[in-house]
Amino acid sequence: MMNKRKVSYSLAILIMGGMVGLLFGSCMVNSGEKVYSDEPLIIGDNPVDEVFVIDKKTEFYHSSGIMVTGRGTLIVKGTLYQNGHVHITENGTFHVDGGAFHIGGYDTNVYVDENGSCIFSDGLLHYVQEYVSQHNLAGGDNGHFEFVNSEVNCDGSIEFIHLVGNASYTAIDTVFADWTTWYLHDHTTLSLENVNYAGDIVLYDSPTLKFVNTDFVMPWLYFGEGAVIDYTFSGLKGSATIDNTVPGISGIPWSLTMENCSHVAWGVNPYPGSDVTIRDSQLTMVLFRFAGEGEFDLYGIMKNDSYYTDKVIPVTDRMLRLINTSVKWWKVDVIDNFQLYADSIVFSEMVLKGSSKAYITHSICEGQTIHLGAQDNSFVYFEQGEIWSYVSVWGNAVMVLQDSLVDWQKGEFIYQTCNIAHGNSRLYCLNCVMRSNPQAVDSALVMVESLNSADEGKIGEKIVIYGSAWIDTGPDSGITFAGYNLAWTKNGSDWTLITESANPVQDGILGEWDTSGLTEGEYHLCLQMRVNGDTSSHPPDKYPVYKTITLFSDGLQEDSDFPESKESEEPSEESEEPPEEPLKEPERSGGVFVIPLILIGVIILFILKRKRV
Numbered sequence: 001m002m003n004k005r006k007v008s009y010s011l012a013i014l015i016m017g018g019m020v021g022l023l024f025g026s027c028m029v030n031s032g033e034k035v036y037s038d039e040p041l042i043i044g045d046n047p048v049d050e051v052f053v054i055d056k057k058t059e060f061y062h063s064s065g066i067m068v069t070g071r072g073t074l075i076v077k078g079t080l081y082q083n084g085h086v087h088i089t090e091n092g093t094f095h096v097d098g099g100a101f102h103i104g105g106y107d108t109n110v111y112v113d114e115n116g117s118c119i120f121s122d123g124l125l126h127y128v129q130e131y132v133s134q135h136n137l138a139g140g141d142n143g144h145f146e147f148v149n150s151e152v153n154c155d156g157s158i159e160f161i162h163l164v165g166n167a168s169y170t171a172i173d174t175v176f177a178d179w180t181t182w183y184l185h186d187h188t189t190l191s192l193e194n195v196n197y198a199g200d201i202v203l204y205d206s207p208t209l210k211f212v213n214t215d216f217v218m219p220w221l222y223f224g225e226g227a228v229i230d231y232t233f234s235g236l237k238g239s240a241t242i243d244n245t246v247p248g249i250s251g252i253p254w255s256l257t258m259e260n261c262s263h264v265a266w267g268v269n270p271y272p273g274s275d276v277t278i279r280d281s282q283l284t285m286v287l288f289r290f291a292g293e294g295e296f297d298l299y300g301i302m303k304n305d306s307y308y309t310d311k312v313i314p315v316t317d318r319m320l321r322l323i324n325t326s327v328k329w330w331k332v333d334v335i336d337n338f339q340l341y342a343d344s345i346v347f348s349e350m351v352l353k354g355s356s357k358a359y360i361t362h363s364i365c366e367g368q369t370i371h372l373g374a375q376d377n378s379f380v381y382f383e384q385g386e387i388w389s390y391v392s393v394w395g396n397a398v399m400v401l402q403d404s405l406v407d408w409q410k411g412e413f414i415y416q417t418c419n420i421a422h423g424n425s426r427l428y429c430l431n432c433v434m435r436s437n438p439q440a441v442d443s444a445l446v447m448v449e450s451l452n453s454a455d456e457g458k459i460g461e462k463i464v465i466y467g468s469a470w471i472d473t474g475p476d477s478g479i480t481f482a483g484y485n486l487a488w489t490k491n492g493s494d495w496t497l498i499t500e501s502a503n504p505v506q507d508g509i510l511g512e513w514d515t516s517g518l519t520e521g522e523y524h525l526c527l528q529m530r531v532n533g534d535t536s537s538h539p540p541d542k543y544p545v546y547k548t549i550t551l552f553s554d555g556l557q558e559d560s561d562f563p564e565s566k567e568s569e570e571p572s573e574e575s576e577e578p579p580e581e582p583l584k585e586p587e588r589s590g591g592v593f594v595i596p597l598i599l600i601g602v603i604i605l606f607i608l609k610r611k612r613v
Contacts, residue, residue, distance in 0.1 A: 033057075033058070033059070034058075034059045034061060035058060035059070035060050035061065036061045036062075036063075037060075037061070037062050037063070037064070038062075038063045038064050039064055040064045040065050040066075040067075041062060041064065041065070041066045041067070042066075042067045042069070042072075043066075043067070043068045043069070043072035043073070043074050043092070044067075044068055044069040044070035044071050044072015044073070044090075044092050045067075045069060045070060045072070046070075046071075047071075048071065049071045049072075049073075050071060050072045050073070051072075051073045051075065052072070052073070052074050052075070053075045053077065054075070054076045054077060054078045054079070054080055054099065055077050055078050056077045056078050056098070056099070057078060058078040058079070059078060059079045059081065060078065060079065060080050060081065061081045061083075062080065062081065062082050062083070062084065063083040063084060063105075064083075064084045065084045065085045065086070065087070066082065066084065066085070066086045066087070067086075067087045067088075067089070067092075068086075068087070068088045068089075068092035068093065068094050068116070069087075069088075069089050069090045069091075069092040069116075070090050070091060070092060071091070072092045072093070073092070073093045073094075073095065074092075074093070074094045074095070075095050075097055076094075076095070076096045076097065076099035076100070076101055076123070077097055077098055077099045078099050078100075079099060079100045079101075079102070080096075080099065080100070080101050080102070081102045081104065082101065082102065082103050082104070082108070083103075083104045083105040083108065084105060084108055085108055085109055085110075085111065086103070086109075086110045086111070087110075087111045088110070088111070088112045088113075088116035088117065088118055088143070089111070089112070089113050089114045089116045089143075090114045090115065090116065091114070091115045091116065092116045092117075093116070093117045093119065094112075094116075094117070094118045094119070095117075095119045095120075095121070096119070096120045096121070096123035096124070096125070096150075097119075097121055097122070097123065098121070098122045098123060099123055099124075100123065100124040100126060101120075101123065101124065101125055101126065102126040102128055103125075103126070103127055103128065103135050104128035105128075106134065107134070108134075108135055109135055109136045109137070109138055110135075110136075110137050110138070111138045111139075111143075112137075112138070112139045112140075112143035112144065112145060112167070113139065113140045113141040113142075113143040113165075113167070114141045114142065114143070115141070115142045115143070115144075116143050116144070117143075117144045117145075117146065118137075118139075118143075118144070118145045118146070119145075119146045119147075119148075120146070120147045120148070120150040120174075121148045121149060121150065122148075122149045122150060123147075123150045123151075124150065124151050124152075124153065125147075125150065125151070125152045125153070126152075126153045126155075127152075127153065127154040127155060127157070127159060128155065129154050129155045129157045130155070130157070131157060131416045131418065132157055132158050132160075132370065132415050132416050133158070133160045134157070136160045136161070136162060137159070137160075137161045137162070138161075138162045138163075138164075139161075139162070139163045139164070139165075139167030139168070139169065139188075140163070140164040140165040140167050141165045141166065141167070142165065142166045142167065142168075143165075143167045143168075144167070144168050144169075144170075145161075145167075145168070145169040145170070146169075146170050146171075147170070147171040147172070147174040148171075148172050148173060148174070149172075149173045149174065150171075150174045150175075151174065151175045151176075151177065152174065152175070152176045152177065152178075152180075153177040153178065154177065154178035154179075155178075156178060157178060157415065157416070158178065158179050158180070158181055158370075158415060159176070159178060159179070159180040159181070159199075160180075160181050160183070161180060161181070161182050161183070162183045162185075163182070163183070163184050163185065163188035163190070163207075164185045164186050164188065165185075165186050165187070165188070166186070166187050166188065166189075167188050167189075168188065168189040168190075168191075169182075169188075169189070169190050169191070170191045170192075171191075171192050171193070171195050172193045172194060172195075173193070173194045173195075174194075174195055175195075175196055176195065176196060176197040176199070178197075179197060179199050179200070180197060180198070180199030180200070181199055181200040181202065182199060182200065182201045182202060182203075183202050183203075184201065184202070184203040184204070184205075184207040184209070185203075185204050185205050185207070186205050186206065186207070187205070187206050187207065187208075188207045188208075189207065189208045189209075190207065190208070190209050190210070191209075191210045191211075192210070192211050192212070192214045193211075193212040193213060193214065194212070194213045194214070195211075195213075195214045195215070196214075196215050196216070197215065197216045198211055198214050198215070198216055198217040198218065198261075199216065199218060200218045200220065200369070201217070201218065201219045201220065202220045202269075202287075203219065203220065203221070203222050203254060204222050204224075205222075205253065205254070206253040206254050207254050208254065208255055209254070209255070209256040209257070210256075210257050210258075211256075211257070211258045211259070211261050212258075212259045212260065212261075213259070213260050213261070214258075214261050215261065215262050215263050216262075216263045216265070217258065217261050217263070217264045217265070218264075218265040218267060218284065218285070219256060219266070219267060220267040220268070220269045220285060220287050221242065221256070221266070221267065221268050221269060222252075222254065222269045222271065223251075223252065223268065223269065223270045223271060223274040223276050224251075224252075224253075224271045224273065224274060225271060225272065225273030225274060226251040226273060226274070227250070227251035227252050227270075227271075227273075227274040227275070227276070228249075228250045228251050228274075228275045229248065229249055229250075229270075229274070229275065229276040229277060229278070230248040230277045230279070231246075231248045231249055231277075231278060231279070231281075232248075232278070232279045232280045232281055233266040233278070233281040233282070233283065235264075236262070236263060236264050236265070236282075237261060237262040237263065237264060238258075238260070238261070238264075239257075239258050239259050239260060239261070240256075240257070240258045240264075241255075241256070241257045241258075242255070242256045242257075243255035243256070251274075265284035265285065266281065266282075266283055266284055266285075267283060267284055267285030267286065267287065268283060268285070268286055268287070269286075269287040269289070270286075270288070270318055270319075270320045271289065271291070271318065272291055272292060272317040272318050273317070273318060274318050274319070274320075275318070275319040276318070276319060276320050276321070277319070277321040277322075277323065278321070278322055278323070278325050279323045279324060279325065280323070280324045280325065281325045281326075282325070282326050282328075283322075283325060283326065283327045283328065284328045284329060285327075285328065285329045285330075285331060285348070285369065286302075286320075286327050286329070286330050286331070287331045287333065288302065288313070288320070288330065288331070288332055288333070289333040289334075289335055290315075290332070290333070290334045290335070290338040290340050290356075291317075291335050291336050291338055292317065292336050292337070292338055293336065293337050293338065294316075294317070294338055294339075295338065295339040295340070295341070296315060296338075296339075296340055296341070297341045297342075298332075298340060298341065298342040298343070298345060299342070299343050299344060299345075300343070300344040300345060301313065301314075301345070302330040302332060302345045302346075302347060303330065303345060303346040303347075304327070304328065304329050304330055304346045304347065304348060304366055304368070305326075305327075305328060305346075306326065306327050306330075307325075307326045308322035308323070308324075308325055308326070308327070309323070309324060310322075310323050310324075311323075329347075329348035329366075329368050329369060330345070330346070330347045330348060331347065331348050331349045331350070331369050332345070332347045332349075332350045333350060333351050333352070333353070334350070334351075334352045334353075334356040334357070334358045334378070334380075335352070335353040335354050335356055336353075336354045336355070336356060337354060337355050337356060338356045338357075339356065339357045339358075340356070340357070340358045340359070340360075341358075341359050342358065342359070342360045342361070342363060343360075343361045343362050343363065344361075344362045344363060345360075345363045345364075346363065346364045346366060347363070347364075347365055347366070348365075348366055348367065348368040348369040348370075349365065349367065349368070349369040349370050349371060349372070349373075349389075350365060350372050350373070350380075351372075351373045351374070351375070352373070352374040352375065352376075352378035352379070352380050352397065353375055353376050353378060354376050354377065354378060355376065355377045355378060356378045356379075357378065357379045357380070358378075358379075358380045358381070359380075359381045359383075360380065360381070360382045360383070360385060361383045361384055361385065362383075362384050362385060363382075363385045364385055364386045364387075364388065365385070365386070365387045365388065365389060366388045366389075366411065366412065367387065367388045367389025367390075367408070367411040367412070367413070367415070368411070368412055368413060370389065370415055371387070371389040371390050371391060371392060371415070371416070372387050372389070372391045372392075372399075373391065373392045373393070373394070374392075374393050374394070374397035374398070374399045374425070375393070375394035375395045375397050375425075376394075376395045376396065376397060377395065377396050377397065378397045378398075379397065379398045379399075379538075380397075380398075380399050380400070381400045381402070382399070382400070382401050382402070382404055383401075383402040383403060383404065384402070384403045384404060385404050385405075386404060386405040386406075386407070386410070387401075387404065387405065387406045387407070388407060388408070388410040388411040388412075389408055389411045389415065389416075390406065390408050390415070390416050390417065390418060390419050390420075390436070391406060391419045391420075391427070391438075392419070392420050392421075392422075393420070393421040393422070393423075393425035393426065393427045393444070394422060394423050394425055395423045395424065395425060396423065396424050396425060397423075397425045397426075398425065398426040398428075398536075398538045399421075399425070399426070399427050399428070400428045400430065400543060401427075401428070401429050401430065401432050402430040402431060402432070402545075403430070403431050403432065404432050404433075405432070405433050405434075406419060406429075406432060406433070406434040406435060406436075407433070407434070407435040408435055408436065409435055417435070417436050418436050418439060419434060419436055419437070419438040419439065420438070420439055420440075420441065421438065421439070421440045421441070421444035421445065421446050421474075422440070422441040422442045422444050422474065423442050423443070423444060424442070424443045424444060425444045425445075426444070426445050426446075426447075426536065426538055427440070427444070427445075427446045427447070428446075428447045428449075428538075428540065428543050429446070429447065429448045429449070429450075430449050430450070430543060430545045431449070431450050431451065431545050431547075432448075432450070438472065439472055440472045440473050440474045440477070441474045441475070442474040442475075442476050442477075443473075443474050443476040443477040443478075444473070444474045444477065445471060445472075445473055445474075445477060445479050445531070445534065445536075445540075446471060446472040446473070447470075447471050447529060447531075447540045447543070448468050448469075448470050448471070448472075448506075449467070449468065449469055449484075449527055449529055449543070449544070449545045450467045450468045450527075450545065451465065451466075451467045451510075451525055451527055451545055451546070451547035452466045452467045452468075453465045453466050453467070453525075453547065453549065454549070455548070455549060455550065456549065456550050456551075456552065457513075457515060457549055457550075457551050457552075458515070458551070458552060458553075458554075459515050459516075459518055459519070459520065459551050459552065459553045460515060460516050461515055462512045462513065462514050462515070463512065463513045463515060463549070464509055464512055465486060465498070465509070465510045465511050465512065465513055465525065466507075466508065466509060466510065467505065467507075467508075467510045467527060468505055468506050468507055468508075469484040469501075469504060469505045469510060469527060469529050470504035470505065470506050471504065471529070471531060471540070477533075478533045479531050479532065479533045479534050480531065480532045480533060481502075481504050481529075481531060481532075482502065482529075482530040482531050482532045483500060483501055483502040483503075483529070483530050484500065484501055484504075484505075484510070484527060484528060484529045484530065485497060485499075485500045485526075485527070485528045485530075486498040486499050486500070486510050486511045486513075486525065486526070486527055487525070487526050487528075488513060488523050488524065488525050488526070489523070489524050489526070490518075490521060490522070490523050490524070492524060495526065498511050498512075498513050498525075499511035499512070510527065513525075515551055518551055519551075520551055520552055520553055521550070521551065522548055522549070522550050523548070523549050523550075523551060524546055524547070524548055524549075525546065525547045525548075525549060526544050526545070526546050527544060527545050527546075528541055528544035529541065529544075
């Protein structure tokens with residue numbers, strides 16, 4: 001609990017600082033101890049130069065928004081713990097000069113626009129972060145980020161940086177303790193020199209990129225409509241230039257230069273309308289987005305760790321040809337109103353956007369480039385597959401997982417361990433095994449149904465049916481658990497009720513099935529859940545789960561004629577199938593929710609278009 005004396009003291013500091021700012025244009029927090037405040041801090045909204053300084057001996061704990069604007073400057077020489085947004089705009093300056101800036105809370109970000117500047121010199125930027133994209137840097141309208149002799153730490157998670165308009169980011173002699181993913185749009189500029197991790201650089205439109213003496217550079221090269229590419233990518237280190245002056249490259253509006261870089265991982269992002277041929281190369285990544293109004297059946301073509309002697313991806317809206325080229329990771333996205341049917345693919349990530357739909361069977365999401373996600377009004381049905389990472393559902397999207405494994409421990413990289421539905425989304429887990437049970441936030445709904453009993457039984461016994469039937473709802477949801485029905489049939493149409501209950505069950509007994517008087521053979525069980533207050537087009541009762549049990553009169557059959565499991569197939573030239581590993585379903589655990597990138601995008605656009613009154 002916050003100390004009342006320190007609260008009063010910190011408020012007095014702010015009031016005094018405001019008066020000093022009005023009269024003399026400067027303020028210094030120099031208490032030499034911990035100072036607390038939950039009042040908004042606005043610097044630069046007066047017609048004089050205003051400078052707010054946190055001195056070297058002070059720890060300033062602030063739990064509200066900060067705006068630095070106009071002729072305002074915020075200087076951090078000590079330590080600033082910020083739980084709230086920071087907005088630097090209209091020529092305002094935020095300068096961490098030998099100090100440390102810790103940003104905490106949920107969905108708290110740093111926005112720099114309209115000629116604002118965010119500068120770190122010999123400073124620390126620390127994201128107090130438990131999950132992917134908990135905090136973000138966003139720049140637009142000539143906003144500028146600059147890091148010199150500094151450090152960035154994300155507590156083992158990922159830093160996300162979004163640049164639009166004419167925003168720029170420069171880092172020199174800076175250490176990044178964790179991975180960074182960049183999203184560059186419009187005419188933005190990114191320059192890194194003597195940096196240990198450049199990270200993933202996802203680019204669109206016309207950005208300018210320069211890397212000098214920088215390691216782990218992973219550009220996703222955007223080839224848009226009209227781009228014509230016939231190119232061989234060089235090795236994993238050295239220097240390179242990619243622009244329209246390079247033979248074999250035309251129709252790209254962006255430019256990239258590298259000087260003495262190492263661990264370079266080339267990736268391509270061919271969009272509809274492009275003509276791309278890659279020869280004799282080792283691609284780390286291919287981002288393939290199914291876009292527009294069409295539909296496509298994708299069977300076994302895209303698999304991680306594949307080598308292609310001469311392969312043309314059989315789509316009609318673009319040309320992607322791979323000649324003597326390997327692809328380490330495939331990232332497959334479905335956007336707009338596209339509808340994808342995919343079977344037996346192995347990919348690093350898939351995200352659905354817009355009103356798109358995807359039906360994925362017998363496939364594996366290995367999670368190298370994060371996870372399986374859906375947002376906006378999209379719909380994804382993932383059946384009889386594995387996800388070696390986590391899942392997230394945002395907006396009004398619906399994700400149905402059936403007979404599948406979700407286990408972040410199987411992944412090569414661990415980005416996040418919780419599976420989240422938020423916004424007004426739906427996440428339905430049907431007969432799945434999950435390392436971390438799913439959770440709902442906001443007004444979202446999670447449903448978990450499973451039938452886990454034995455496959456055989458003896459006639460005349462009461463067979464205990466084990467499984468789960470429960471929901472989780474966000475704090476803003478009005479949905480409640482109504483109950484479940486458990487029934488059986490032999491012919492597939494005439495159902496007999498075993499039991500019904502108004503109580504949720506998690507990894508327990510759903511009911512007992514009295515098999516007296518039945519005959520030998522296969523029987524089908526059905527578990528169907530009901531909720532109150534759901535008006536969506538995907539109510540839980542539309543998604544029951546089933547299980548087949550064989551009954552015998554003389555006990556269980558040791559040598560039955562059941563089909564044996566298929567042996568693992570030999571890997572083809574274009575695939576390497578990972579072996580399956582059984583996993584016992586764990587107990588439900590807690591977690592935190594992930595911030596959807598689409599929400600971040602909306603916030604950025606809102607901030608960038610806003611004019612201060």
